[in-house]
Amino acid sequence: MSTPIALTPFESRLFADLPDRELGELLKSRGLPGRRTETWRWSDLRGALREERAPSEAYAGEVGEAPVTLDGATVITLKNGVPQAPQGVEPKPILVDGEKRGVTYVVEDGLIVSLYDQGRDIEESVAAGEELAAMATLRPLMSISVLPTFKHAVVVRRLSDGDKGHGDNIFITVSEGAQLDIVETHEITGKPFVNSRTEIELDAQSVCNRTIIQPKASDAVLVHTSVLRLDEEKDGVPVKLHQTTLALGAALARHETRAEYLGKSEAKIDALYCLGDRLHNDITTHVTFCGEEAKTDQLVKGIGNGQARGVFQGKFLVERAAQRTDAKMAHHALILSKGAHINAKPELEIYADDVECAHGNTVGALDSEALFYLRQRGLPEDQARAILIDAFGGEVLERVQDETLRDQLGALFRSAV
Amino acid sequence: MLNIENLSVTLGGNKILNGLNLRVPAGEVHAIMGPNGAGKSTLSYTVAGREEYAPDTGDITLEGESLLEMGPDERAAKGVFLSFQAPPAIPGVATMNFIRTALNAQRTVRGEEEMSAADFLKVFRTHAKTVGLSPEKLKRPFNDGFSGGEKKRMEMLQMAMFEPRFCIMDETDSGLDIDALRMVGEVVNSLRGPDRGFLVITHYQRLLDYVKPDRIHVLAGGRIVHSGGPELARELEESGYEQFASEAA
Numbered sequence: 157m158s159t160p161i162a163l164t165p166f167e168s169r170l171f172a173d174l175p176d177r178e179l180g181e182l183l184k185s186r187g188l189p190g191r192r193t194e195t196w197r198w199s200d201l202r203g204a205l206r207e208e209r210a211p212s213e214a215y216a217g218e219v220g221e222a223p224v225t226l227d228g229a230t231v232i233t234l235k236n237g238v239p240q241a242p243q244g245v246e247p248k249p250i251l252v253d254g255e256k257r258g259v260t261y262v263v264e265d266g267l268i269v270s271l272y273d274q275g276r277d278i279e280e281s282v283a284a285g286e287e288l289a290a291m292a293t294l295r296p297l298m299s300i301s302v303l304p305t306f307k308h309a310v311v312v313r314r315l316s317d318g319d320k321g322h323g324d325n326i327f328i329t330v331s332e333g334a335q336l337d338i339v340e341t342h343e344i345t346g347k348p349f350v351n352s353r354t355e356i357e358l359d360a361q362s363v364c365n366r367t368i369i370q371p372k373a374s375d376a377v378l379v380h381t382s383v384l385r386l387d388e389e390k391d392g393v394p395v396k397l398h399q400t401t402l403a404l405g406a407a408l409a410r411h412e413t414r415a416e417y418l419g420k421s422e423a424k425i426d427a428l429y430c431l432g433d434r435l436h437n438d439i440t441t442h443v444t445f446c447g448e449e450a451k452t453d454q455l456v457k458g459i460g461n462g463q464a465r466g467v468f469q470g471k472f473l474v475e476r477a478a479q480r481t482d483a484k485m486a487h488h489a490l491i492l493s494k495g496a497h498i499n500a501k502p503e504l505e506i507y508a509d510d511v512e513c514a515h516g517n518t519v520g521a522l523d524s525e526a527l528f529y530l531r532q533r534g535l536p537e538d539q540a541r542a543i544l545i546d547a548f549g550g551e552v553l554e555r556v557q558d559e560t561l562r563d564q565l566g567a568l569f570r571s572a573v
Numbered sequence: 574m575l576n577i578e579n580l581s582v583t584l585g586g587n588k589i590l591n592g593l594n595l596r597v598p599a600g601e602v603h604a605i606m607g608p609n610g611a612g613k614s615t616l617s618y619t620v621a622g623r624e625e626y627a628p629d630t631g632d633i634t635l636e637g638e639s640l641l642e643m644g645p646d647e648r649a650a651k652g653v654f655l656s657f658q659a660p661p662a663i664p665g666v667a668t669m670n671f672i673r674t675a676l677n678a679q680r681t682v683r684g685e686e687e688m689s690a691a692d693f694l695k696v697f698r699t700h701a702k703t704v705g706l707s708p709e710k711l712k713r714p715f716n717d718g719f720s721g722g723e724k725k726r727m728e729m730l731q732m733a734m735f736e737p738r739f740c741i742m743d744e745t746d747s748g749l750d751i752d753a754l755r756m757v758g759e760v761v762n763s764l765r766g767p768d769r770g771f772l773v774i775t776h777y778q779r780l781l782d783y784v785k786p787d788r789i790h791v792l793a794g795g796r797i798v799h800s801g802g803p804e805l806a807r808e809l810e811e812s813g814y815e816q817f818a819s820e821a822a
Contacts, residue, residue, distance in 0.1 A: 526661045528623050531645035532654075533672075533731065534679035540646075543674075547665025547714075554665070 161187045165208035170321070173211070175294050179278060183287055195285035196410075198467040198499040199438040204377050204408040205349055212236040212322035215315055217345055222313055223369050224564040226339050229309035230263050232300070236315070236348070237322035239271050239298040258296075266306025266334070272297040275325050289381035289412070292353035295325040302328075304359075307335040314352060316344040316376070323351035330362040332390070337365045337558070347375035347407070355383040358397060358421075360390035366399045367561065372572065373406040374435065381412045388419030388447055400556055401427035402565055404572045405435025405464065412440040417478075419447030427456045428552040430572045431464035431496070438467035445478035445508075452482070457552050458489035459545060459573065460496030470515070471503040478508045485515040490522060490548055545573050574599040574770040575620070575739050580631035581795075582612075582619050589615045590628070591795030597739075597788075602761070602771040604781060606806065607792035608814045613774045614658055616792070617743040620772075621655040622648045635739060649675075650682035652738025656728040656745050658774075662716035668727075669697060671715055672734060679735065700733040703763075704756055721748035729760045736764065741772045746780035758783025778806040791817050 163171070167187055174180040189195070190202025215235030222231070233240045241247065247259035250270060258272035275294040282290040302308050314324065330336045340354065358364055370378065386395045401411050413425060429437045439456055458466045468487045489498040502515040522544055530540035549569050556562040575597045582590040589612045597603045607613055618626040620633055622645040633640045640648050663671075677687040688696075701711060704726040716724050725745055732740055745757055761771065761784045773784055781789075781803065789806055791799040791814065798817045799805075 523661065524625075526663050528621075528645060529657065529661050529663070530671075530675070532621050532649055532657075533675035533735075534646050534649040534682070535675050536646050536678065537644065539674075539678070543666060543671070544663070547663060550665045 164206045166205045169208045189285050193285050199410050209321040212318050212320040215317055217317040223341055223371055226309045226311050229311045231311045233313045234324050237324045242269055266303040267308045268301045270299045288351050288379045289353055292323045292325050292351050295323050297325050297327055299327045302330050302334040302336045304331040305333040309337040312340045314342050316348050316350050317346045319347045321349040326354045328356040330358050330364050332359040333361045335363040339367045342370040344373035344376045349377045352380040358386045358395045360387045361393040363396045368401040370403045372404040376406045378406050378409045384415040386417045386421040395421040397423040399425050403429040403437045405431040405437045408436045410438040415443045417445050417450040420449040423452045425454045426552050428549050429458045429466055431466055432461040434463045436465045440469040442471045445474045445481045449480045454485045455552055456487045457549055460498050461492040463495040466498040468500040474506040474508050474511055476507040479510045481511040483513045487517045489519045576634045578632050581629045582615055582626055583629055589795055593796050595797055597770045597772055599770055600767040601787040604773045604786040604789045605792050606809055611792045612795045613792055614743055617655055617741045621645055650679045654732055654735055654737030654740045656732055656742040658743040660724045660728055664714045664717045666715045668711050668715045700730050704730045722753055725749055733760050739770045743774045746775055754783050778810040781806045793817050
């Protein structure tokens with residue numbers, strides 16, 4: 157047992173308010189993850205959150221236009237972590253042993269949204285670095301279910317403001333043979349601390365196209381943990397997941413994805429980050445291959461300008477049973493200024509013997525040969541640079557199949573360069 | 574037309590060009606031949622204005638106007654075109670869009686009207702056919718997955734599109750088969766005219782069967798050490814550059 161550490165005013169307040177006493181005690185002995193935590197060493201959350209923060213008050217900002225829209229989508233909004241009731245449908249109470257535990261909405265045929273009064277219990281031990289995800293689990297749960305064989309589009313807008321702290325806890329089920337196209341946004345003004353969690357269960361033969369968008373939030377601290385579980389194939393049809401994260405930086409931002417593949421499935425877990433000024437962004441992914449024949453192709457690209465700090469940590473853990481896994485991990489970053497830093501740690505841990513796993517990682521400046529070439533053809537330097545940067549990041553967005561969404565992501569990305 | 578005087582360029586502490594003088598009058602095609610490491614590519618980069626190749630001394634003028642203070646894009650707008658020896662692939666950049674953007678950027682600087690999409694497409698298709706690049710290839714990102722020969726065809730396509738005043742062709746023949754060499758000859762000969770000049774850098778005489786030069790210069794040790802008529806190419810092919818090595822020293 158390590159000696160308890162001196163808690164910061166932020167930690168003292170946060171841990172005292174936790175409804176799970178056991179987790180509270182654990183965190184008091186550990187503190188928040190930060191420089192000294194192996195998986196957080198380039199994202200010093202502890203250092204970024206020292207002053208005491210009360211829970212966030214009600215969202216006071218405007219509800220402007222969403223950064224992207226999705227054709228025919230149901231829009232679900234959370235304001236400072238509080239889910240807003242879906243409009244135009246009547247709630248039905250959720251009763252457990254005659255006691256009301258929340259309300260549920262049949263938003264559309266085959267799409268159900270439930271708002272629970274409480275969060276879930278933490279069943280497993282909390283490993284070092286996973287404390288934020290555990291804390292978010294305790295928050296009142298919102299569940300989104302797509303029933304078997306239905307196809308739905310959903311936009312989840314997380315609106316945040318103020319200078320205090322909040323979080324959310326969303327559980328999504330994509331049932332057998334169903335498809336969910338989902339966009340999740342983090343629209344943050346002010347300087348709050350936001351601890352979000354999305355858990356997604358992908359049942360057999362389901363398809364999920366997921367896009368996470370985080371526009372620039374210069375003064376905010378954001379941790380978004382995604383926990384994904386992909387079921388085995390059924391009748392030869394694999395589960396398909398395509399996740400794309402577009403992150404434009406915050407005072408500290410971490411987008412962490414923990415995925416578990418139970419068997420034959422096809423997944424892309426892509427990300428593009430573009431950072432300027434003193435912004436920070438961390439893309440951390442941890443994929444566990446449990447069953448046979450899972451296929452994953454991951455492309456993460458980053459651009460760092462100014463004094464920005466980018467982080468990529470990718471891990472593929474291939475268990476002994478996960479034969480014929482086919483997994484590719486690539487991270488490529490462009491550094492556009494002397495002051496920008498990119499830290500990358502790609503990791504493969506393989507226990508099966510019949511697998512194809514590869515990783516590639518590059519960090520460098522803009523290709524001077526290509527830049528000269530474009531200028532030789534008559535393009536002014538600024539324009540030539542913009543074209544090359546656009547082409548570099550565009551490779552991630554090109555993989556998004558929905559053309560309208562792809563164009564919107566492209567516009568957001570270009571506005572950040 | 575192009576006038577190079579006393580040009581010296583140092584790269585990584587080594588003097589690559591050492592007091593080079595060269596004059597290519599309008600309407601003429603001049604070839605530069607020389608051994609490996611003589612400074613042929615350095616010369617092409619320096620004329621085109623690559624930053625790292627800025628000269629220590631000397632001047633380069635086009636129609637009497639010095640190019641030295643101009644960036645590569647300004648030189649391009651003045652009409653300097655370089656056909657690269659090893660053109661880069663630029664994944665993510667749409668080929669036609671890029672060429673049209675570049676063409677119109679040059680036109681804007683020159684105070685000319687931009688070329689409409691329809692006009693561009695018409696000319697583009699014609700030239701693409703001449704150089705032998707299929708529409709499928711041209712739908713791909715710029716040079717993405719192209720062979721060496723296809724990249725050279727793409728250079729010739731752009732040279733035909735831009736109609737530059739002065740063309741520098743840096744080993745355009747390397748990696749090309751006979752049919753492709755003939756195509757290069759076709760492009761150059763269609764552009765040849767009283768207001769246009771060419772500087773053709775090559776190792777081999779065979780390109781010069783298709784592109785007939787007016788003058789041939791031997792570049793060795795960073796200088797032009799010998800000049801002659803078209804017959805010099807065959808002489809060099811037979812006896813090599815050895816005889817000029819002493820002149821370079």
